Amino acid sequence: MDYQNRAGSKFGGGGVASHSATNADRRERLRKLALEQIDLDKDPYIFKNHLGSFECRLCLTVHQNDGSYLAHTQGKKHQTNLARRAAREQKEGKGEVDPHTGLPVGVVGAGFAALGLGGAGAGGPRKNVVKIGRPGYKITKVRDPITRQQGLLFQLQYPDIGTGVAPKWQVMSAFSQRVxxxxxxxQYLLVAAEPYETCGFKIPARELDxxxxxxxxxxxxxxKEYWVQIMFMTEREERFNAAPGLTGRR
Structure with a gap:
């Protein structure tokens, strides 16, 4: 921060900085020091919303910039919630999150039943099928230039799929699973096709068109390729559908 090139100050004399300018400089220095030790790209709890603010998924707090979020991570509330979550996961025996799907390790390949969506978990018969691994997949972001809707296109490859078997997909909310x-x-988009493992993709919980x-x-x-495309409603359509007495397009 330049303390010298101020009105009424002499070179080497150290110009008088205001209280707000001093605080801003202090916050910026602390932010730079924190960024040297913390990699926000690897932080699983930070989320940047459509307004440009930063949210903490663990504490459900909102911050105007990354510096405010970094200060929050060093606070008592965040550290306490981290300790509680670690203790709960250790007690329940939960593993780490699979980086390929965004689901906990063990969910991929367990089928819809592992997420409480039928199969053995719902009292139905369970087939003993030897899984042969995950299929190859590609995810492409799509956008309609006219309606400005955003979406995702999933392309999965099943070269060794079972005879007479066709892949199936479904979307489930985070409150429908027990993992x-x-x-x-x-929310989760799941794709299943025997004898391959079930693929789960974590997507934003926005209303689908x-x-x-x-x-x-x-x-x-x-x-042996399977294509699935989903499109999200625009923010205007979501507000319109949520208004009482109004019916948006479905």
Missing amino acids: EDPDRNF KREDRQFEYWDPDS
Whole structure:
């Protein structure tokens, strides 16, 4: 911070800084020191919302900038919640999150039953199928230039899929599963096809546009490729649908 080039100050004399300027300089120095020790890209609890603010998923707090979030992570509330979460996960025997799917280790390949969506978990018969691993997949972000809707296109490859088997997919809320603590900011898109492991993708918990030209699936039995496209409602449409007495497009 320049303390010298101020009105009425002499070179080497150290100009008088205001109280607010001193505090701003102190916060910036602390922010730079914290960034040298903390990598925000690897922080699983930070989330930047559509307003540009930063949210802490662990403590459900909102911060105007990354410096404020970094200060929050060093506070008593965040540290206490970290300790409580670690103790709870150790007690319940929960593992780490799979970096490929965003789901806890053990969920991928366990099928819909592991998430409380049928199968053995719902009292139905469970097939003894030897899993052969995860399919290859590619995720592409899509955007409609006219409606400005954003979406995701999933492409999965099943070269060794079972005879007469077609992949199936579904979207479930975070409150429908019993594996990890529910997070209202996310939902899960699951794709299953025997004998492959079930793939789970963590996506934003935004309302989906379920019209036929917006959301679709396609299975090519010749190339053994499966396509799923989902489109999210725009923020304007979500507010319109949430208004009482109004009905948005479905």
